[in-house]
Amino acid sequence: MGHNAKLRVWRGDASGGDLKDYTVEVNEGEVVLDVIHRLQATQTPDLAVRWNCKAGKCGSCSAEVNGRPRLMCMCQMNNFAEDEVITITPMRAFPVIRDLVTDVSYNYEKARKVPSFAPPKDLAPGDYRMQQVDVERSQEFRKCIECFLCNNTCHVIRDHEENKENFSGPRFLMRIAELDMHPLDTLDRKKMAQEEHGLGYCNITKCCSEVCPEHIHITDNALIPMKERVADVKYDPFFAIWSLFRKPDNAKS
Amino acid sequence: MAEVERHSYDVIVIGAGGAGLRAAIEARSQGMRTAIICKSLFGKAHTVMAEGGIAAAMGNVNSKDNWQVHFRDTMRGGKFMNSWRMAELHAMEAPQRVWELETYGALFDRTKDGRISQRNFGGHEYPRLAHVGDRTGLELIRTLQQKIVSLQQEDERESGDAESRLKVFAELTITKLTMDGERISGAFGYWRESGRFVVFDAPAVIIATGGIGKSFKVTSNSWEYTGDGHALAMRAGATLVNMEFVQFHPTGMVWPPSVKGILVTESVRGDGGVLTNSEGKRFMFNYVPEVFRGQYADTEAEADRWYTDPENNKRPPELLPRDEVARAINSEVKAGRGSPHGGVFLDVSSRLPKAEIMKRLPSMYHQFKELADVDITAQPMEVGPTCHYVMGGVEVEPDTGAAKVPGLFAAGEASGGMHGSNRLGGNSLSDLLVFGRRAGAGAAEYVGAIGATRPVVTEAEIEVASAEALAPFRAEGGENPYTLHTELQQSMNDLVGIIRREDELEAALAKLEVLKERSKAVSVEGHRQFNPGWHLALDLNNMITVSECIARAALIRQESRGGHTRDDHPGMNPEWRQVNLICSIDGEGVAVNKQALSSMRPDLLALFDRYELSKYMTEAELADLPVQDSTKGDS
CATH class of the missing domain: 3.90.700.10 (Succinate dehydrogenase/fumarate reductase flavoprotein, catalytic domain)
Incomplete structure (x- = not known):
């Protein structure tokens, strides 16, 4: 039943490294992560790889398989021909720590820059009332497992380290959209999306949506609607004049 | 000796799943400088795997539901072995904990009138599980993670430093709790990334490390579930309760x-x-x-x-x-x-x-x-x-989460008692929040009371802990930790699994003795930087210790109840219902002692009718029951 797969795995650390060839046994139904684990257990006990749930729910085992950003636990070996060489490399947009493990702290830093949910001050716990249809929009974005594959693939930062400072990536622009669409959030998040998190850098190539293992429509449902909301505020002549007179205030009217 | 990174906190929480994060939120909110230590990245804890929902008697779908009905279901599910006080606190406080999540930003599925929807689940009399499709655990972990971020944002606004009062140490594993005489003084561990050692000076430690499933071959648990907290607590002098009760999820x-x-x-x-x-x-x-x-x-x-x-x-x-x-x-x-x-x-x-x-x-x-x-x-x-959950865990005070050792607390799956011999689905997420909060408050109160007499971690302890952690590098030509792990999983699965027998349990214990010896000579290759072989070698000791607790307690309990089925002792025995099995460290092994269950408070006992109690209790217990008013037992 099993066959031997040809793997080419990136080994190294921050100072450099290169692709190493391995031959590893594969059994029916296995995914790339299974094969990496077998490699670790039988040939390279110190091969560094991050993983937790092995069921596509935690978003830890992100890497690039034949150049495509994937969760290794959801990438079946039968996608490849038996004699195909499968190349596994760490995510490219983040600094390598060792082997397949990267430093994803950029994401945690950006997360902390998004102002948290701000409910109405006078609303007591237990009194929240929301309609299903109104929560569904944000619920789609909350399916995110924070694998950071969207940020990894986004061309704004993938090969442009210099953009990282001003761009929070699809993951956190989507987080802003999620809060903006939360029926009970009281902050106006349009300006911050544009000015602090770099929504304008996104030119809707939809690469993020394509690699999302949760099949979230990041571009169509989060980023484009957010861009439209920003445009409404920014370029509507009425808003433009009105904003000259109103007090600087973040509260939604 | 080598330089060791050193931090000082009021409270450290080991584990960043639902219980750990809720405990940290509470400790920080009560003014404690708090550290959260996670074995993985922040937000990846095993809580994300919970699917169905969080049980809380809010009565949104069926208004007949209330905490008493939830309490009753929980006791029935646990076959009356539960710590009744924990089951009571859990049923009473779960709704508040769920509503609180909405204030942190959680978005549960809704009823038609806009409240939190609730679904049916095994053993729950009414639709009771608040949920988000089938990814409720992810919602819980993300919500708590985002609440922690929001507290850090508050701190940043106040002090300019987001991590001044609440800091997350991700990909850091604790290998030892340190002691100052009888009480906890802190913890010792290593960074996954660099392999460098870290010492935390802290008068209070909360264990929220989850379960033990990685000792079994077929399990729903991730690699982190190696019983670290159970083993750390025991080595610090704490006790475990009910370790024989392991839940095999049917599907x-x-x-x-x-x-x-x-x-x-x-x-x-x-x-x-x-x-x-x-x-x-x-x-x-x-x-x-x-x-x-x-x-x-x-x-x-x-x-x-x-x-x-x-x-x-x-x-x-x-x-x-x-x-x-x-x-x-x-x-x-x-x-x-x-x-x-x-x-x-x-x-x-x-x-x-x-x-x-x-x-x-x-x-x-x-x-x-x-x-x-x-x-x-x-x-x-x-x-x-599939091996899913351990009902057993650190024996704690129900109200505060305090373990036997001063300064040590536990919550969530790592603690024991709440679920008796079997946990109901949906009662885990609520357990995490209710007792996570209580352990956080318990730790804060403890630290507040010790005043200026803070314990310290001594250099001698640090040396011992470093030597223990580095042992697998010193042994040369020893066995591969992966081999031992596979053998351990296979024997636990075959011999201490869903159906157990005396001769098989004895065989398991004999095998564990062999593995214990062999584990001393495990050796690992490479260096300390992100080395999974080394990490497994250290986790293996915890898995062996916890497996011994399970097998020993399972051998002693001669009845079948909940997550413990003895082929050679079928059926529940009311005499055994009155007995908790308590595990503690004894030399290189584990000792198991019997301890009486405390009697349920009369007002709680009155929630059950006599006929139902007669299925669980001894003649003597039934004779002592107060005469019941016949309107009770409306189910």
């Missing part, structure tokens, strides 16, 4: 082999899915045990009517507590009526329209589609039992 994937054990949510059954054998028969009707007769439907027709008319029909037996369903599946497979890959069939495709399945069970749909090439909207799934 794990069975095919293909590489995904064997991955969880299939109980919501599939809660939302109408049925279990059938190779003959196409809904076999659960043959497995309703005596204690649950009268609460479950006798015919398929009645069971099916219950989904739309729960007032006038009894619930389907597919929704019996998990231990019952797991044993039933095991028996069907043993009797030769299993599915092609050694499970049974779980079918929702003939029960709900495709669109409804996609809406209610989206992640199950993807899981089967992508990992097994099965379309659950068109075909049945194949499922079988």
